[in-house]
Structures are given as C-alpha cells and as structure tokens.
Amino acid sequence: MRIITNLDEMTETARGWLSGGSVGFVPTKGHLHIGHLALIQAARQECEISVVSIVVDAAALGSGEDPAAYPHYLARDLQVLASENVDVAFLPRAGDMYPPDFSTTVSPTGPLVERLEGANRLAYLRQFATGIIKLFQLVRPDIAYFGQKDAQQVAIIHRIVRDLNIDINLRVLPTVRENDGLAVATSNAALSPVQRQVAAVIHRALLAGKELVENGERSPASIEKAMADLVATEAAVKLDYAAVCRPDTFTEVDTVAPGTLLVIAAYAGKARLIDNILWTSYGRWLF
Numbered sequence: 001m002r003i004i005t006n007l008d009e010m011t012e013t014a015r016g017w018l019s020g021g022s023v024g025f026v027p028t029k030g031h032l033h034i035g036h037l038a039l040i041q042a043a044r045q046e047c048e049i050s051v052v053s054i055v056v057d058a059a060a061l062g063s064g065e066d067p068a069a070y071p072h073y074l075a076r077d078l079q080v081l082a083s084e085n086v087d088v089a090f091l092p093r094a095g096d097m098y099p100p101d102f103s104t105t106v107s108p109t110g111p112l113v114e115r116l117e118g119a120n121r122l123a124y125l126r127q128f129a130t131g132i133i134k135l136f137q138l139v140r141p142d143i144a145y146f147g148q149k150d151a152q153q154v155a156i157i158h159r160i161v162r163d164l165n166i167d168i169n170l171r172v173l174p175t176v177r178e179n180d181g182l183a184v185a186t187s188n189a190a191l192s193p194v195q196r197q198v199a200a201v202i203h204r205a206l207l208a209g210k211e212l213v214e215n216g217e218r219s220p221a222s223i224e225k226a227m228a229d230l231v232a233t234e235a236a237v238k239l240d241y242a243a244v245c246r247p248d249t250f251t252e253v254d255t256v257a258p259g260t261l262l263v264i265a266a267y268a269g270k271a272r273l274i275d276n277i278l279w280t281s282y283g284r285w286l287f
C-alpha cells in the first residue's frame with residue numbers, strides 16, 4: 001500500500017491512473033470501523049484501483065469525537081487499510097489543504113444544507129462539501145463510495161456532482177449496524193455502557209415509523225410524533241429531531257409516499273447519533 005500525504009504527489013499519481021483502470025474512492029475521517037470497511041471492500045471489488053482518504057481536522061469532527069484522540073488511531077487505521085489491500089492511503093495535511101490564504105469554497109444553498117443536520121451545522125456541511133470536492137479533484141475517482149447513514153451528506157454530494165457537472169459516479173451503501181440495530185459510528189465509542197444499551201431506541205423508532213407507513217399511515221406529522229414519542233421513552237437519549245422528508249432535497253413532504261426518508265438525530269451524553277431509513281421510489285425499504 002502506498003501512503004500519500006503530498007497533494008502534488010496525489011495529483012501526479014491520479015494522472016498516471018488515466019489508463020490504469022477504474023478508481024474507487026472512499027473518503028473518511030479515520031478511526032475506521034466496520035461501516036467504513038463495507039465501503040472499502042466494495043471499492044476493492046468494483047474497481048481496479050482503490051483509494052481511501054483520511055482527513056482529520058478539528059472542525060470536521062462531530063461532537064463526541066476528540067481531535068486529540070485521532071493520531072492514536074492512525075497507525076491502526078493504516079494497518080487496517082494495508083490488510084484490506086487498499087492501493088493508496090491518502091492523508092493530506094490540513095495545512096496543505098487549507099493554507100492561510102485559502103479563499104474558495106463550495107457553498108450549497110437551500111434546505112439541503114439549512115434543515116435538520118444543517119439547522120445547527122450549516123458551516124460544517126459547507127466545509128464538508130468543499131473538502132469532498134477538493135478530494136475529488138485530487139484523487140479523480142471513477143466511483144466514490146458513501147454510507148446511507150449520513151443521508152444528508154449523500155444528498156449534498158449528489159446535488160453538487162449534478163450542479164457542477166462532475167464526472168464521478170456515486171455509490172451509496174446500506175448502513176452497517178450492531179446486532180441491536182444501532183448504526184455503527186465513530187461517536188458510539190463515546191457512549192457509556194448504559195447509553196450504549198439505550199441508544200438502539202433510535203433504530204427501533206425508525207422501524208416503528210416504517211411499520212406505521214406499512215399499515216397505511218401517510219401523515220408525516222403522525223409518523224414524526226410516533227418516532228419522537230418512542231425515543232422519549234429512553235431518558236438517556238435526547239432527541240434533536242425526528243423527521244420525514246424527501247431524500248434528495250431534505251424538504252418536508254405533504255404525504256408519505258415511495259421516495260421518502262425517515263431520519264432521526266439524537267444525543268446520548270456527548271455522542272451525537274444519526275440514523276435513517278429510506279422508502280425508495282421503487283417501493284423497497286433501505287435501512
């Protein structure tokens with residue numbers, strides 16, 4: 001496995017790949033877990049060349065994640081990537097990616113960055129958008145892999161790729177879960193044993209929403225309330241939002257129909273937990 005930290009070296013290497021076969025790319029913030037591995041293994045299987053980036057900077061980390069803890073994980077992450085036979089681990093330095101005179105950003109607008117995750121984290125989502133597009137420019141993948149768990153980020157990337165005519169295919173893989181349904185996430189490490197036990201209520205609430213839909217309920221407000229009520233049964237879990245929305249725009253829906261996303265965000269202690277299930281436009285549930 002080759003480890004690249006230098007931006008020019010990444011650009012040169014990507015240029016050399018033009019005739020070398022398809023390039024699969026998995027952007028991550030490191031501290032790799034089995035959710036990341038699902039994306040990495042898909043990239044390995046579907047593309048000739050695989051690249052995994054690890055970009056850690058304080059502003060890119062969600063709550064419950066401690067920037068100081070990250071260097072500690074890097075050696076382990078590199079071992080994991082090597083054992084998965086990843087071709088390139090790309091570890092750009094924050095100072096190279098964002099020099100002091102950096103002044104050009106990708107700034108998605110509208111509900112997609114302003115509602116739900118964007119309500120408190122608009123700046124973060126915009127920074128995420130800029131960072132991913134920079135990585136796309138450096139790695140020049142044919143296919144980029146993302147997890148459905150971060151549905152709003154997925155929708156933002158789809159929109160940017162469409163709006164800016166970026167020639168990259170996006171592959172979105174289902175959320176990898178623990179046995180009790182809790183979505184695997186870096187922030188789960190911050191859960192106390194008790195919080196970890198009750199955190200699965202988020203998944204149960206989504207399933208309750210799904211069941212209501214399957215039983216014919218079509219009112220977004222009723223489904224949102226049912227999901228919120230179920231989360232409220234666990235005192236250690238504090239709901240941020242339980243929402244029903246369009247998966248591509250994150251706007252509200254008047255009535256629930258195929259092509260609707262159920263999404264929940266909550267806090268357990270310091271950890272912020274998000275999860276969703278999607279009633280796809282072709283009628284299948286993705287969760």
Ligand code: AMP
Pocket residue numbers: 027028029030034035036038039145146147148149150173174175176177183184185186
């Ligand atoms: P992160 O390192 O948290 O930025 O995540 C990197 C990628 O892994 C993103 O596309 C996430 O959506 C994806 N990911 C994180 N957790 C999971 C999971 N439990 N299942 C599937 N994909 C995931």
